[in-house]
Amino acid sequence: xxxxxxxxxxxxxxxxxxxxxxxxxxxxxxxxxxxxxxxxxxxxxxxxxxxxxxxxxxxxxxxxxxxxxxxxxxxxxxxxxxxxxxxxxxxxxxxxxxxxxxxxxxxxxxxxxxxxxxxxxxxxxxxxxxxxxxxxxxxxxxxxxxxxxxxxxxxxxxxxxxxxxxxxxxxxxxxxxxxxxxxxxxxxxxxxxxxxxxxxxxxxxxxxx
Amino acid sequence: xxxxxxxxxxxxxxxxxxxxxxxxxxxxxxxxxxxxxxxxxxxxxxxxxxxxxxxxxxxxxxxxxxxxxxxxxxxxxxxxxxxxxxxxxxxxxxxxxxxxxxxxxxxxxxxxxxxxxxxxxxxxxxxxxxxxxxxxxxxxxxxxxxxxxxxxxxxxxxxxxxxxxxxxxxxxxxxxxxxxxxxxxxxxxxxxxxxxxxxxxxxxxxxxx
Numbered sequence: 001x002x003x004x005x006x007x008x009x010x011x012x013x014x015x016x017x018x019x020x021x022x023x024x025x026x027x028x029x030x031x032x033x034x035x036x037x038x039x040x041x042x043x044x045x046x047x048x049x050x051x052x053x054x055x056x057x058x059x060x061x062x063x064x065x066x067x068x069x070x071x072x073x074x075x076x077x078x079x080x081x082x083x084x085x086x087x088x089x090x091x092x093x094x095x096x097x098x099x100x101x102x103x104x105x106x107x108x109x110x111x112x113x114x115x116x117x118x119x120x121x122x123x124x125x126x127x128x129x130x131x132x133x134x135x136x137x138x139x140x141x142x143x144x145x146x147x148x149x150x151x152x153x154x155x156x157x158x159x160x161x162x163x164x165x166x167x168x169x170x171x172x173x174x175x176x177x178x179x180x181x182x183x184x185x186x187x188x189x190x191x192x193x194x195x196x197x198x199x200x201x202x203x204x205x206x207x208x209x
Numbered sequence: 210x211x212x213x214x215x216x217x218x219x220x221x222x223x224x225x226x227x228x229x230x231x232x233x234x235x236x237x238x239x240x241x242x243x244x245x246x247x248x249x250x251x252x253x254x255x256x257x258x259x260x261x262x263x264x265x266x267x268x269x270x271x272x273x274x275x276x277x278x279x280x281x282x283x284x285x286x287x288x289x290x291x292x293x294x295x296x297x298x299x300x301x302x303x304x305x306x307x308x309x310x311x312x313x314x315x316x317x318x319x320x321x322x323x324x325x326x327x328x329x330x331x332x333x334x335x336x337x338x339x340x341x342x343x344x345x346x347x348x349x350x351x352x353x354x355x356x357x358x359x360x361x362x363x364x365x366x367x368x369x370x371x372x373x374x375x376x377x378x379x380x381x382x383x384x385x386x387x388x389x390x391x392x393x394x395x396x397x398x399x400x401x402x403x404x405x406x407x408x409x410x411x412x413x414x415x416x417x418x
Contacts, residue, residue: 002374004367009267012378018264019378021364024342025261025269026296026382027389027399029235049260051272052234054355055227058218060234063260087235093402094414101408110410133233141350145361146263152354155230158213165211169221169228173235173391180236180389182382185417186404190236190389193302193396199310201319205303208394 023183029173030096030181031062032113034084034124035076042115042124043072044107046099048181050085051150058155060085060135066147074140077151081137082122086129087178088113093187096179121157130176132159166209170195232392238382239305239390240271241322243293243333244285251324251333252281253316255308257390259294260359267364269294269344275356283349286360290346291331295338296387297322302396305388330366339385341368375418379404 009017028048036042049063064074077083088096098111108115114127118134125132134157141150164172172192180188196205218226237257245251258272273283286292297305307320317324323336327343334341343366350359373381381401389397405414 002367002369002371006363006365009364009367010265014265016378017267020367020380021264021267022261023378023380023382024340024367024369026238026240026259026387027236031235050235051258051260052231053272053352053357054274055230056219056223057355058226058230059355063262065263090402094405097405097414098408101410103410131233138354141352143262143350143361145347146266146268148262150359152352154215155218156215158211158218158229158233160211160233162211169225169232170392170395171229171232172395173232174397178235180399183379185406186379186381187402188383188399189402190397190399193299193388193398195395196303196306197394199307201310201312205306 019183023186025183027180027182027188029087030093030179030187032086032088032096032099032126032129033062033073034086034126035073035082036080036122036124037076038079042106042108043076044099044113044126045073046096053152059138059152060155061150061152064149064151066149074149074151077137080122083135083137083153084123084125085133085135086126087131087173088126088129089177090179090187090189091177092128093179097185097187118157118159130161130164131173131178133157228392232395234392236389236391236397238296239302239388239396241295241297241305241308241335241338242271242282243295243335244282244291245289245331245333246285247288251315251317252285253308253320253322253335254282255305262361268347268361269364270359270361273358273360275358283358283360286346289331292344292346292362293332293334294342294344295335296340296382297335297338298386299388299396299398300386301337302388306394306396327366327368339370339373340382340387342366
């Protein structure tokens, strides 16, 4: 059994601790955030912290760390008010990871993702992303304890392949082979186990897919 | 192509919209939060919103929605200051889901997970969980826009199987068959694609696993 107590965690080499605590935080979708500044220079950066905040109205959040190069994304969002979430296929995991390099130019061109604009929306999307979500900035919440920032936005626009959508609104991301990740550098595909009925105390949940 | 614009989203049937927006938020680890009240009555509830806030010191957060039965968890956390995150195996996905039913008694007994206490820690853990994380409450941040609450805690204690740990601190969750999920009712296993080297502008990322 691997055991770490708080005082041991604080004494670890900082890179080791970052790898441990990031990877232990579990599976996430790899989200590529597209944005541009007020003169139309675009940016694309990988995040793994999309958070569902509410469905009515639809609001998602993500976390920006103070010590990352990804602040371009936040600067752009604050400048234009718009950004995009793009989910990519597992076959693109190397390209997705490469967007975290410190490019001077646009990561779209640098790593080789196509750039698409939809309906004059003020943020670019990844052409080949099977799921594209247009977001509009609502507010940022400063997490004082370590300078981290939570960025809240409303879902303005959703585009995804027809065949992912079930009759009840469920989106089967695995059918588009959407990329998942843990920590800062590990990538995963997923395999569907099942959907279960609403849990009640007097019966076992049943498969509903 | 399935397309939803903001005004269409707001007009959807609320259950359909909840299913759409929740499932579209992507893959997460299924996290079972163990807690107990001041008289030792235990609670276990499934969440899918563990968020990495920082590694130095190690801080994780999760989201509590105002409209769920899972407020027992929050009440207990505020009462004792302690809670546990438990990751379970894919083979336990039905039991994990069943913790979301509105039991009067402890979900540990009701759904059939073993309950373990470690070192007099003030929250119970799932005996058979391959990953157990002991958390201590730091603060809650109210998200005013929809009454959602973000709960921040420090990582106090980590227990997991030895063989998941790499030399650099990486925890290979897939080797313990850790359960992932999307939305409110869909469950997944994962398959490892690779870990990639730190991204630089002048070279392709390489596999490091």
